[in-house]
Amino acid sequence: MPETTTEVLVIGGGPAGMAAARAALAHGATVTLLESGDDLGGQFWRHLPEPRRGGQEHLLHHHWREFRTVRRQLLDDPGCDVVLNAHVWSVDRRDDAPPLVHVMIGVPDGTGRVPRTFAPQRIVFATGGQERTLPFPGWDLPGVFTAGAAQALAKSERVAVGRRVLVAGAGPFLLPVVSSLLRTGATVAGVTEASGWSRLARGWGSRPWELLGTRSKAGELGGYVSDLVRHRVPYLPGRTVVEAHGGERVEAVTVARLNADWSVVPGSGRTVAVDAVCVSHGFVARTELATAAGCRLGRTGFVDVDAWQRTSVPGVLSAGELTGIGGADLALAEGEIAGTVAAGGTPGPRVLHTRDLMRGFAARLEAAHGIRQGWQTWPTPETTVCRCEDVTAGELRDVARMTGSRGLRSLKLTTRAGLGSCQGRTCGRNVEDLLAATMDGPLLQAGRTAHRPIAIPVRLGELAATVSPDREDQS
Structure with missing residues (x-):
């Protein structure tokens, strides 16, 4: 009897999802790849639309050639x-x-979206993460x-958010943001990193030999530091x-020194004139x-997976920021493993080693830049807090x-925090901490x-729409 082909549904078209789709195809599966944006790439490879593609896209993206290659492979297969x-x-x-997956296909704010339902044999969740921003006055x-x-905005539209911008928060992600702003003509007044020098040294400097396998990251860092030096952008830890x-928009910000727990050092504030400020204090998984x-989620809020990226639900795998924040290299490795396993294959030692190596990098990232309760x-x-x-x-x-x-539920109902249109995506973790x-x-x-059982806004008319052929097949 002929072998049956495994049907794999990949949700998310960033680095993890693209790697998962390519690996599943390579191991004989048929793949449906769902991406909510206008093109593949996710946040990491966000770029100008194809009709307006710039000639210097590689300057704004790492692994750009790999993206172009994988994108073409997926579209042509x-x-x-x-x-x-x-x-x-x-x-x-x-x-x-695995679960049924209900999808609306079309422009998010448009009308006439087409409903579809998928019933795959395997699912790979690669929905990524989003930034966490800690609230402060203003x-x-x-x-x-x-x-x-x-x-x-800088990558996909070549637009700078302001003329004189301050970048603030925690983590190495701040550095490529500075480079993107500089390449769109903005003046960057400085970069403030909430963690101080001592914590950065402990997080990144302990057992330095373990970083030998992540030399490519050092190359990226060197490029960002070169931008800071060339444009005389101050880097201010702690x-x-x-x-x-x-009044109507930002005119200035107060920058203050922080203690080790991120509490403010009294009397340390100084005013910096800017017309925009860009803030990021890390990421949370979607x-x-x-x-x-x-x-099943772990104690830190990420999806629990085993050594082969399998979740607690049979037939469901996960990769990328959902399992821990570690950057594109970790997402690519996890995606390859998840796609291989979803298609019935066995991951090779090379990709397993790369995944484990980059998980060590992710642990250092948390040690050096993770949020402190101060x-x-x-x-x-x-x-x-809840806008x-x-x-x-x-x-x-x-x-x-x-x-x-x-009880979080009763507190949410009493205050209404997290019950607005974003359903707590922006404020949820902050509300819980406070x-x-x-x-x-x-x-x-x-x-x-x-x-969030209803993951995105859906119109009542869309819910009442005629059942799609895909859903009729399930009855």
Whole structure:
């Protein structure tokens, strides 16, 4: 009898998803790759649309040649169906198979999106992560951007978010954002890194021989440092933006020194004139689909996987930022492993070694730049934490104290924090941290802000639309 072909559904078209799709195809599977954007690449390879592709794209992207090669392979392979503008809004668990995956295909804010439902034999979740921004007075002023948004505008539109910009937060991601801003003509007033020199040295400097396998990262770092030196951009560890000032938009920021726990050193603030500020304090995984599918999360909020990237749900695998924040090299290795296993293959020792090596890099990243709880001293009682529902830090703390409740669900319902249109994507982790800090015991249902059965906004008319042929096949 002829062998049956495994049907693999890959959700997410960034480095992890593209690597998973290529590996699954190489091992004989048929692949459907769902990407919510206009093109493959994700945030890491975000670029100008093909009709306006620039001649110097490689200057803004690492591994650009690899992206072009893999993209062409996927688009040209008859066994691969690349579906763009594909927005997964829900998954339905099944007892004997991976979940059903419900998708709306079309422009996110447009009308006439086409509903489809997929029933694959294997699923690879590669939905990536998003930035976490810690709140401070004035962070809701026009002109305050996430660093990723600034980089996306620079890469995909060649637009600078301001003329004189400060980049603030934590982590090496701040450095490529600076380079992107400089290449779009902005003046960068400085880079503030919340972790101080001593912590950076401990995180990156311990057992330096273990970094020999990540020499390519040193090359990337050298390029970013060269940009800082050439453009005389100050790099300021142990400091952060603690307030943004302005009327209709940002006009200046206050930069202050931080203690080791990220609490503000009293009297250390100084004012810097800017017309934009880009902020990023690391990343959180986009786990809503994996959570809805029943995948077990670990203590730190990432999807638990075994040595072959398999989740706790049979037939479901995960790769990339969902399993831990470690950059594109780790995502590519995990994606290759997940795609290989999803198609019934066995990962080779080379890619397993690369994955383990880059996980060590990810551990150093957390040790050097991970968020410290002293940040909770930054928001004043009047500082908005949940922007959708206009809930302040003071209201969160007061409600927690007055009710005495430790249940996240009841606290959310009382304050409405995290119940707005973004469903807690922007504020969820911050809300949980602020509430937990007011309690003697642990916060009950921690991580609940990542649970969103309806993953994206869907119109009632779309829900009532005619059942697609794919869904009819399931009945």
